[in-house]
Structures are given as structure tokens and as C-alpha cells.
Amino acid sequence: DTAVSQTPKYLVTQMGNDKSIKCEQNLGHDTMYWYKQDSKKFLKIMFSYNNKELIINETVPNRFSPKSPDKAHLNLHINSLELGDSAVYFCASSQAFPGELFFGEGSRLTVL
Amino acid sequence: GQNIDQPTEMTATEGAIVQINCTYQTSGFNGLFWYQQHAGEAPTFLSYNVLDGLEEKGRFSSFLSRSKGYSYLLLKELQMKDSASYLCAVTDSNYQLIWGAGTKLIIKP
Numbered sequence: 001d002t003a004v005s006q007t008p009k010y011l012v013t014q015m016g017n018d019k020s021i022k023c024e025q026n027l028g029h030d031t032m033y034w035y036k037q038d039s040k041k042f043l044k045i046m047f048s049y050n051n052k053e054l055i056i057n058e059t060v061p062n063r064f065s066p067k068s069p070d071k072a073h074l075n076l077h078i079n080s081l082e083l084g085d086s087a088v089y090f091c092a093s094s095q096a097f098p099g100e101l102f103f104g105e106g107s108r109l110t111v112l
Numbered sequence: 113g114q115n116i117d118q119p120t121e122m123t124a125t126e127g128a129i130v131q132i133n134c135t136y137q138t139s140g141f142n143g144l145f146w147y148q149q150h151a152g153e154a155p156t157f158l159s160y161n162v163l164d165g166l167e168e169k170g171r172f173s174s175f176l177s178r179s180k181g182y183s184y185l186l187l188k189e190l191q192m193k194d195s196a197s198y199l200c201a202v203t204d205s206n207y208q209l210i211w212g213a214g215t216k217l218i219i220k221p
Contacts, residue, residue, distance in 0.1 A: 041197065043155070043211040056208070090154060098142070098203045103154035 003027050006091045006104035013081060014112055020077045021107045023091030031055075031097045032074040034066060035090040037106070043090070049074055050097055081111045114138045116212035118200050123218045124190055132185045132198050132215045140205020146174050146185045147199040149214065155199055158185070187217075195219045 006023040013019055025032060033056075034046040047066040048056035054066070063079040078085060091104040117135045124130040136144070143162040147155035159167055161176035161183060173186040185198055197214040204210055 041214050043199065043201075045209065098207050098209055100145070100157045100160065101147075101155070101209075103156070106154055 004091055004093055004102050004104040006089075006107050008107060009105060010108050010110075012110045012112065015081055015083060017081050018077070018079045019081060019109070020075055021089055021091075021109075022073070022075045023104055024073050025091075025093040025102070025104075026072065027093055027095075027102060029093035029095050029102070030071055031094045031099070032068065032071070033092040033094075033101070034074065034076050035092060035103075037088045037090060039087075047074075047076075048097070055097065078109075081109075083111050085109060086111045114204060114210050116200055116202060116210055118198075118212045118215045120213070121216045121218065123220060124187075126190055126192060126219055126221050128190050129186065129188050130190060130217065132187070132200075132217065134183045134185070134200035134212060136181050136183070136200070136202045136210070136212075138181075138202050138204040138210055141178060142203040142205065142207055144174075144176055144183050144203070145201045145209070146183075147201065148196050149199060150196045158198075190219050192219050192221070 004025045031050045033048045036044050049068045052068045065077045068074045088106045090106045092101040146158040149155040159174035166175045171188045176183045197216045199214045200212040202210050
């Protein structure tokens with residue numbers, strides 16, 4: 001049973017397109033996150049939700065919009081994709097905030 | 113500003129011991145995490161230190177000195193599968209997690 005699952009695992013798209021990445025966790029955790037890991041391997045927090053409420057909203061372009069329909073799901077929608085958006089996006093969850101993070105497998109986004 | 117420093121890359125021999133250091137300067141401190149990340153995979157939790165001292169977990173140990181803003185991860189009896197990046201992350205006074213860039217550990221036979 002996958003604890004944190006995200007889809008798709010790979011995404012190749014053209015500049016200007018809109019795309020979504022979905023994330024689901026079956027751990028019963030209250031807090032979920034989106035992280036971006038660029039080519040230099042830095043992990044940067046983008047958003048965090050606790051019980052469907054946004055609690056962290058870092059300085060990311062407003063082309064990125066998270067949506068949490070319930071506490072087990074946190075989706076990421078990206079409008080008007082740019083070359084610089086190419087990265088691996090990790091979804092994660094934790095029992096507490098902050099706490100041990102359980103990561104999804106990552107979604108590798110390539111913008112051409 | 114806040115930052116986490118760790119060496120970019122280290123090399124060690126199978127069966128040996130290696131120590132990966134992490135120094136941090138953050139606004140407040142509420143715990144330090146170590147994660148392991150194999151190439152192309154997600155990070156996985158290794159350890160959490162919030163009090164000074166050594167936490168041992170099998171072949172891996174993590175040490176913390178809050179007064180020095182310093183931690184290390186000690187890996188014993190190195191195995192080839194330990195080749196990975198090791199990420200240090202600190203929780204600051206606002207409970208935000210600040211990440212280091214990671215140390216790539218290469219294990220040679």
C-alpha cells in the first residue's frame with residue numbers, strides 16, 4: 001500500500017500549457033505539503049495545508065494554485081508553464097506540524 | 113538570513129565509517145532532521161534531534177549541539193546501498209523547515 005502517492009510521475013509539456021499534479025495520502029495525516037526540488041537538489045517548500053486549511057504559502061508565482069478537497073488530498077495546478085518550472089515536485093504529509101515527513105515518489109515536470 | 117551548510121560531496125569505502133556534518137544558522141530552533149535520498153527517489157526520514165546528544169539507530173547515529181549550531185550524521189559499516197544524498201533540515205522558531213542542499217555520499221568497494 002503506497003502511503004503517499006502522486007500522479008503523474010513524469011510530465012513533459014510545452015511552455016504556456018496548464019497542468020495538474022495530484023497527491024493522495026492514506027496515512028491519516030492532517031498536514032500535507034508541496035515541495036519543489038530543482039536541478040541543484042534544494043528542496044523548497046511551496047505550500048502546506050493542515051486539515052484543508054492553507055498554513056504555508058511561500059513566495060511562489062500565483063500561476064501555482066494548490067487545492068485540498070479533503071485532508072487526504074492535495075493537488076497542484078500550474079498555469080502558463082514556463083521553462084523554469086522544470087523540476088521534481090514532491091508531495092509530502094506529516095502527522096504533526098512540523099514532524100517527520102513522508103514523501104511521495106515525486107513528479108518530474110519538464111517544460112519544453 | 114537562515115542557512116544550512118553541509119559538504120557537497122563525500123567519498124568513503126565500503127565497511128568504513130563516515131561522518132557528515134551540518135551547521136546551521138536559523139532564527140530559533142525546534143529540532144533537526146536528517147533524511148536520505150537515493151538518486152531519482154524521494155527523501156526518507158532517518159533521524160530527529162531536538163536535545164543535545166547522540167541518537168543511535170542501528171548503523172546510523174545523529175548528534176546535536178544546539179549551542180554550536182552543529183549536527184552530524186554518523187554512518188558505520190558502510191554498505192554500497194548507503195550511496196545517496198543526505199539532507200539536513202532545521203525547524204526554526206516559526207516551525208518552518210529549512211533545508212540544506214544535501215551531501216552526496218559515494219561509497220567505493
